[in-house]
Amino acid sequence: MTASMNVPPVAPGKLPLIGHAVPLIRNRLAFIQRLRTYGPIVRVTVGPKTLTVVNSPELMHKMLTSQADRFTKGLLFEKLKLFGKDALPVAEGKPHLRRRRMMQPAFHREQIAGYVTTMRDTVEPYITSWRDGTPLDMKTEMQLMTQGVVMSALFSSSPEREPAHTILDSVDTVFRTAIQRALMPVSALERLPIRRNRKAKAAATALRSAVADIITEHRTHPDAYDDIVSLLLTAQDETGATLPDDEILSEVTGLLAAGSETTAVVLAWLFHELGRNPDLERQLHEEVDPVLAEGPLTVDKIPRLPFTRRLVSETLRLYNPAWLVTRRTIAPVTLGEFSLPAGEDVIWSGYALHRDPDLYPDPLRFDPDRWLPERPQPPKGAFIPFGSGKRMCIGEAFAWTEATIITAMVASRWRLRPIPGSTVRPVGAITTHPSSLRMVPEARQHALTGMAR
Secondary structure (H helix, E strand, O other): OOHHHHOOOEOOOOEOOOEOHHHHHHOHHHHHHHHHHHOOEEEEEEOOEEEEEEOOHHHHHHHHOOOHHHEEOOHHHHHHHHHOOOOOOOOOHHHHHHHHHHHHHHHOHHHHHHHHHHHHHHHHHHHHOOOOOOOEEHHHHHHHHHHHHHHHHHHOOOOOHHHHHHHHHHHHHHHHHHHHHHHOOOHHHHHOOOHHHHHHHHHHHHHHHHHHHHHHHHHHOHHHOOOHHHHHHHOEOOOOOEOOHHHHHHHHHHHHHHHHHHHHHHHHHHHHHHHHOHHHHHHHHHHHHHHHHOOOOOHHHHHHOHHHHHHHHHHHHHOOOOOOEEEEEOOOEEEOOEEEOOOOEEEEOHHHHHOOOOOOOOOOOOOHHHHOOOOOOOOOOOOOEOEOHHHOOOOHHHHHHHHHHHHHHHHHHEEEEEOOOOOOOEEEOOOEEEOOOEEEEEEOOOOOOOOOO
16 A cells, blocks of 8 residues: 555545635534544645544544554643643643642542532532522533532632632633634734733633632641642652642643533533423432432432433533544554654544444434443443543543532422523534523422422
């Protein structure tokens, strides 16, 4: 086979000079889904930039596991270094391995079991602050809630709603900037003193300032805390040296941003689907009500919520936040029949993978029962909501627990109704979020208590 035969084909629709920019701008989610029909690996271009898209779940798995050492995290994660160059989500090679090992104790399942009470107590005030009949922006509400959970469980911090909003707005701005820059054909535009770049820099500064206050408080009262900030402040590398303050700042900032965004959009989509499916909502209530009637949600009760977990699983499938994940080759790589040179920008999409009709029957149907153990399950590597291999999300178990708790607690008190006539569509930003999702909370009346709870 000649070398030219090993080069992945270019996807149809490429135009002179601009490449595939038009369909990418017009509807990037539909475009990346359509790319799956062109083969296991295809190439697209945006202006002068060429991207290789891996569609095959088998080749994706190989890239993320056995071939992982031949890739860096690539374009998108370079742009996310606005959070700090050494933070775990963007670190590479040995620094990434050292940092992951350092932080792993905070995410052991035994440790997460200890977070359950904190998660529950953090979520409670958000839910009780809702007003019957007053519309909610579900994405914002879920972001504030999950951000609060991350800050209370991992940082022992509980900001008031206004400072929390400031942090949330800063995270949104930095994420929006990262995805814009990743798709921008000319990187030199990032350095121009234009309003967009100034706003991104200001957001990153505001975010780091908020985190710096948390670190200062931990340094001032070291015996008062036992959380991931404490862990980072006392951790030592192989030489016995502690982490520099700037690296701790980057790490906490990255955790805060990554830990609040993805779970929030998954929960927003979950309640959107419940609003459209009264039968599923009823099943959820039938499962949650007897469990929570016994008292507050505790770690031993979570296994009694299998339908709740299946709802989370199906939302992670249908609305996987990772519509675009990047890698870059640092050495020549062979994937299937194709050869990729060093320096190749590679992307893959969990969102597109999870909607593939060859892998999931009736893929656009929201069906939590497809995760019942007696039903046929997708092949290995076809369901990777948190990635795979050594770069798999360190907070996977934290996110599963958090999403289950929030779903159960909201459902025990409220029905969330869609606003008639509203259109909700997925948008590919840093995550797959709803275009606009406003819902009306209706307090549930419980026969056992005769009152809303």
